[in-house]
């Protein structure tokens with residue numbers, strides 16, 4: 001076990017997602033089986049008693065990797081010296097609530113937290129925003145965090161990628177581990193574009209493009225896309241609560257790959273600052289296919305984009321431009 005300890009902030013630490021996520025971190029699933037962690041757990045004052053119960057459970061889990069735990073409702077204390085900030089805390093969308101309503105409610109939170117990252121966290125803090133609307137909340141935190149490198153701000157679209165891979169695996173009758181390089185473009189919303197066109201399946205006969213293995217273009221261009229786009233809403237409709245265990249798994253996958261690297265030839269989807277690739281608007285937090293090595297991600301370049309894909313990328317880009325305009329208005333009020 002390494003002697004070095006990393007400081008990991010989880011906000012919304014008394015919430016549903018955190019109740020799975022914290023234990024993934026404690027087990028070493030996120031940063032590796034040798035990496036010791038100090039947990040910084042932030043929630044609102046009302047939830048601090050509940051956090052005390054979470055601490056009891058962490059202790060009762062007897063995790064050797066946990067070096068220390070801070071629980072707090074104080075933003076400065078929570079953000080001080082953190083190397084990784086996983087910003088989950090937000091108001092989750094309930095059934096029937098519009099995402100635009102969420103934008104306003106959450107803009108204020110991410111402005112304060114962006115400032116706190118700049119003022120109190122490690123200068124190279126890596127940030128993952130999960131709280132919705134995740135892309136635009138990440139953008140608000142990024143523009144509010146003077147001095148923190150803009151490439152250090154990401155948002156979660158790995159849950160969408162995992163959903164897409166599973167739908168393909170179910171349809172093809174293969175194990176999900178054999179499905180590779182399905183991409184999520186754009187916003188973590190119902191305009192996202194789940195793109196199978198660069199993906200492949202490892203069949204007994206060899207590496208096979210998804211379109212060739214599934215041979216059902218109508219499904220791939222129709223129900224596949226809409227099922228993934230609407231999966232979050234379907235979970236809310238069924239559970240009356242937003243997805244939690246699957247979100248925690250995706251957060252763990254995202255941070256693991258960012259910090260420890262992706263396998264050779266593997267693309268993963270992350271919301272990252274757009275450099276204008278694939279006709280997207282520079283400066284948005286947009287989900288792209290990326291590869292990770294040495295703690296850095298690179299947007300995969302040169303993928304073939306036909307008119308079908310171009311249109312869907314434009315739709316989700318337009319939605320993000322509009323969210324950005326609204327968010328910047330809230331910030332200036």
Ligand SMILES: NC(=O)c1ccc[n+]([C@@H]2O[C@H](COP(=O)([O-])OP(=O)(O)OC[C@H]3O[C@@H](n4cnc5c(N)ncnc54)[C@H](O)[C@@H]3O)[C@@H](O)[C@H]2O)c1
Pocket residue numbers: 011012013014015016017018042043044047088089090091092093109129130131132134156157159160188242243244247
């Ligand atoms: N990007 C994704 O893929 C994805 C997936 C699932 C859920 N989400 C989003 O993640 C967020 C959390 O979901 P959840 O199910 O854990 O919700 P939850 O309501 O169970 O927990 C949220 C927690 O955040 C806390 N909180 C609220 N404001 C806070 C603040 N300013 N600082 C610190 N903590 C604060 C709440 O007190 C609560 O304990 C929601 O916005 C949800 O929509 C995103």
Ligand SMILES: O=C(O)CC[C@H](O)C(=O)O
Pocket residue numbers: 093132159231232233235236242243
């Ligand atoms: O609010 C939603 O529609 C989605 C909630 C969450 O982001 C998810 O993807 O499960």
